[in-house]
């Protein structure tokens with residue numbers, strides 16, 4: 562039976578977070594069953610008004626439909642109807658052709674292009690996750706009123722409680738790319754966000770594949786810094802109890818390791834194939850990962866049969882509360898730090914720019930008024946052309962300088978400080994323009 566490992570500790574004030582929306586990002590190796598799992602999540606949410614409850618709705622009251630995003634640009638067919646599909650904005654095959662890229666480069670560039678639209682995506686999500694206004698009955702005609710007819714209110718789309726995100730099977734392309742980080746951090750700065758790491762259980766029964774999967778999950782947890790649920794999928798084909806036991810009972814893992822060693826699973830004697838080396842590495846790894854296991858919820862599901870889905874949503878609820886309690890303050894602290902660093906670097910750049918501009922002039926005559934920022938200088942230009950000419954131009958007649966005057970020098974200084982546009986920027990901009998996505 563599927564159970565979550567982390568005990569549900571309901572923190573103070575958690576009750577009001579019960580109804581707020583949560584984003585679930587499905588990550589997993591190719592073929593682990595992410596897309597099938599997504600399809601199962603959607604159907605579970607449609608039929609279960611309380612998704613943490615195993616029995617579906619017995620009344621006519623339907624569940625709240627989720628908002629679904631597909632971020633896999635290379636997928637041929639998705640068995641559900643996503644609200645936002647990366648394939649509608651970016652043509653993956655065209656990207657590969659235009660930039661002369663292979664499949665992984667194509668996925669990465671498509672994600673980069675899509676991430677330029679993240680503000681619009683988050684805007685849409687915010688709109689749909691807000692409590693919907695109570696529908697107003699439309700104006701009634703006098704004839705209807707006299708006849709005693711009532712006009713039914715126009716139905717509103719229900720408030721979205723779950724945002725589901727499907728990602729490419731090439732995990733590293735999503736998790737380790739700048740665009741993946743932009744997409745995840747934009748989501749996480751707006752909604753509690755949980756990573757569902759989907760694992761192919763039948764292919765994880767040996768200690769070495771299990772450990773490889775755990776190390777991968779560990780790297781994703783530390784890279785994304787978001788709460789994670791380990792979803793052992795395909796439990797109809799292989800029960801996930803062994804994995805839960807290995808994660809909670811170190812001795813059980815060791816005894817499985819010994820059995821495999823004795824069965825010669827790690828190859829023969831000699832360099833690289835020595836069972837001693839593999840066995841002791843796996844042993845040490847399981848000790849190291851002990852701390853990591855404590856931060857996870859573990860659930861066994863079958864995306865095929867629907868088994869374990871209510872346990873998964875219990876795990877989501879726990880992780881959502883953990884996000885609010887532990888991750889959100891940390892995210893906000895990092896955001897503040899980034900903003901402070903950005904302001905500091907902008908001020909430094911502006912200081913440099915102003916210095917360059919002052920040095921670029923002839924320095925003839927005293928300044929009439931001191932411009933402290935570029936916008937000050939431009940404002941002064943708007944109000945009093947002569948003042949600007951006197952300040953920055955050598956021409957006392959106020960005419961245009963050969964190098965384009967203040968604006969020309971400002972552009973030049975900006976280009977110098979940023980290294981100027983590169984050829985790739987132009988081709989990228991051309992592509993955006995051509996593909997109508999810029």
Ligand SMILES: Nc1nc2c(ncn2[C@@H]2O[C@H](COP(=O)(O)OP(=O)(O)OP(=O)(O)O)[C@@H](O)[C@H]2O)c(=O)[nH]1
Pocket residue numbers: 589590591592593594595596597598636729730731794795796797798862863864865866
């Ligand atoms: N027995 C069983 N098979 C499953 C289950 N979930 C998925 N599968 C099968 O696993 C295969 C891969 O499933 P997908 O959902 O396409 O996997 P994916 O992770 O989205 O694959 P990529 O798109 O390549 O990343 C398919 O043949 C599914 O039918 C399950 O719960 N049980």
